[in-house]
Amino acid sequence: MLKKRYLLTPGPTPVPPESLLAMAKPMIHHRTKQFRAYIADATKGLQKVFQTENPVITLASSGTGAMESAVCNLLSKGDKVLTVSGGKFGERWTEICKAYGVNAKVIDVEWGKAVEPDVIKSELEADPDIKAVFTTLCETSTGVRTDIKAIAELTKNHQAILVTDAISALGAEEIKMDDWNIDVVVTGSQKGLMMPPGLAFIALNDKAWKLAETSDLPKYYFNLTKANKSLTNSDTPWTPAVNLVIGLVEALNIINSEGIDNVIKRHELLAQATREAVKALGLGLLAPENPSCVVTAVKLPESIDGVELVKKLRDKYDVWVAGGQAQLKGRIIRIAHLGYMNKFDIIVGISALEMALKELGFEFELGVGVKKAEEILAG
Ligand SMILES: *Cc1c(COP(=O)(O)O)cnc(C)c1O
Numbered sequence: 001m002l003k004k005r006y007l008l009t010p011g012p013t014p015v016p017p018e019s020l021l022a023m024a025k026p027m028i029h030h031r032t033k034q035f036r037a038y039i040a041d042a043t044k045g046l047q048k049v050f051q052t053e054n055p056v057i058t059l060a061s062s063g064t065g066a067m068e069s070a071v072c073n074l075l076s077k078g079d080k081v082l083t084v085s086g087g088k089f090g091e092r093w094t095e096i097c098k099a100y101g102v103n104a105k106v107i108d109v110e111w112g113k114a115v116e117p118d119v120i121k122s123e124l125e126a127d128p129d130i131k132a133v134f135t136t137l138c139e140t141s142t143g144v145r146t147d148i149k150a151i152a153e154l155t156k157n158h159q160a161i162l163v164t165d166a167i168s169a170l171g172a173e174e175i176k177m178d179d180w181n182i183d184v185v186v187t188g189s190q191k192g193l194m195m196p197p198g199l200a201f202i203a204l205n206d207k208a209w210k211l212a213e214t215s216d217l218p219k220y221y222f223n224l225t226k227a228n229k230s231l232t233n234s235d236t237p238w239t240p241a242v243n244l245v246i247g248l249v250e251a252l253n254i255i256n257s258e259g260i261d262n263v264i265k266r267h268e269l270l271a272q273a274t275r276e277a278v279k280a281l282g283l284g285l286l287a288p289e290n291p292s293c294v295v296t297a298v299k300l301p302e303s304i305d306g307v308e309l310v311k312k313l314r315d316k317y318d319v320w321v322a323g324g325q326a327q328l329k330g331r332i333i334r335i336a337h338l339g340y341m342n343k344f345d346i347i348v349g350i351s352a353l354e355m356a357l358k359e360l361g362f363e364f365e366l367g368v369g370v371k372k373a374e375e376i377l378a379g
Contacts, residue, residue, distance in 0.1 A: 006319045008349045010140045010168055010295040012190040012209075013339035015247070016254055017047045019195060022245035030242050036234035038245050043231065045252030047084060049193070049260055050185055050203050051168060052177035057227045057363035059200040060241040063167035063188025066200035068096050069222035070163050070184050076130060076216040077101045077123050077313055081132040082123055084115045087141035088325050089165060093134035101218050104134075111142050111328065112297070114169055114290040117150040131211070143297035143334060144287040145173060152180045167191060171255060172267040172294045172338050183208040189244065192294070194251045196242050208221045227330040239289075254340075267293040270337035270346050273376040277350045278335075280372035281357070281364050286332055295322075295336045306330040312356045319352035343377040 004185060007014050028034055039058070043236050046056040059065050071093075075081065079102050083094040097104040105123065109115045115135070124130060139303035148164050154163040161183035166175055170185070171192025177185050182205075189199035202224065204212065214223065226237045255263055271293035275285060278298045286287055286297035300306050307330045310323040324332040335349050350369045 004318060006345065006348050006352075008336050008341075008345065009320050009322045010191065010334055010336040010338055011188070013192075013194060013336065015196060015343070016194055016251060016340045018250040018254060019247040022250045023196075023243045024242070025246065028242065030236070030240055035240075035245075038249055039231075039234040039236070039240070041247055042252060043234070043250045045256055046125060046201060048178050049252065049258050050120055050201075051179065051260065052185070052205075053176070054177065054203045054205050055228055055231050056201050056203045057153060057224060058240065059202065059222065059227070059247065060198065060238070060244075061200045062190075062197055062286070063080075063126060063165075063186065063200050064092065065222060066167075066186035066188065066202040067092060067165060069202055069219070069224055070186055071096045071100055071102060072215070072217040072219040073212050073224040074161065074163070074183075074184070074215055075100070076100050076214060078103055079131045080105065080127065080132055082107060082120065083134045084109055084146075085135065086113060086115060086144060087111055087136070087139035089139055089167070090136050093136075093165070093239050102217075104143065105130075107314050112144060112286040114144050114146045114287075117130070117147055117154060120151055121154050124154055124158050124160060130158070130161065132161050132163055134165070136165040136244050137175055138166075138173055138292040138294040140168040140295055140334075141328070142287055143285075143292050143295045145169075145290050145292035146279050147290075147296075148175065148182065149180045150184050155183070156181045161211055168294045168315070168338065169292065171260075171263060173237050173292060174264050177203060181205075189248065192339050193248070194254070195244060195248055199248065200365065264293070266342075267337060269377065270341060270343065271296060273343070273373040274335055274337050274345050274350070276376055277346075277369040277373040278353070281354065281369045288329070294338050297324075297328075297334050298334045301330055301362065304357065304362055306333055309333055309356055309360060312359065313352055317352040317356060319349060321349070346373055346377065
């Protein structure tokens, strides 16, 4: 049977052919001016997407490596920090802090809701010793968007630095590192940046670098001071993921030719069409108040098993979406509108969802979701 796959998962995401072809080129050596030119181009392209003048360090790891590097390069044993537990990735900050002996005060948020900046405000006021606030721009497990701009207003006048996990959100959701005064931004390659997994990125501003000078936590591979020093010469301390960096230059060219503001607008439109289409089918949203334009988490009725739905979409229709994680397993599906995607990826996704739901016995009029999406996308 012909297999033509549609990848609508919130990472990995589809990779444009320009990048795939660039990565298929024969190997080159990295300690050369030829490779340093790629690093220099990638860094410039990343700064545009991060909207920062700060250097953006490229690491050979998945996104979590950049998260871990933020913790172990900035903090010291016993430091007090704030984390938010509104989903799997917010919890990851807490787990990393724990692993390094950092004292995390966890703000509990219901899955599907965003943390209120006011809650962070009172925590910061109550404890001037807090060293860092760890946040997640798009909590990919729930599809929630957090108001990072408002939180950055709070940390600006506090000793605490603001660290933002934008792993799924960078290149999809508005984030202006310098204008908003975000101290640390981390991301990964396999989401909004339209690349395969394997690269992670981190940028620190002056306030964060100053804190890094005092850090006493152990680090070796993820030593950011060392990486930053190499970067001034467009170099890396260890062997970089050569072919991924070469592919990244192409992906960044695509993003920056469209322009980051237009890229974000495209994501907003695709997200809106997806949300309205699933509502037209009679399904609910997990995060109706603060939906991200990265991924839409769709609540399923009792009668539909989410695990079966995801499997049917994948095995029968070759449309790959994600299911729910942890306590949301089987209860939701997550449809990504992230990265190398246009209007017709959404039409395909909604159409396949309709066919699979029909087969599983859910009652609705076939075509109403697609119709709604078309109305929005054609507008
Ligand atoms: C995907 C993701 C991560 C984890 O990244 P890995 O590349 O799997 O290490 C962390 N945070 C968020 C918000 C993500 O979407």
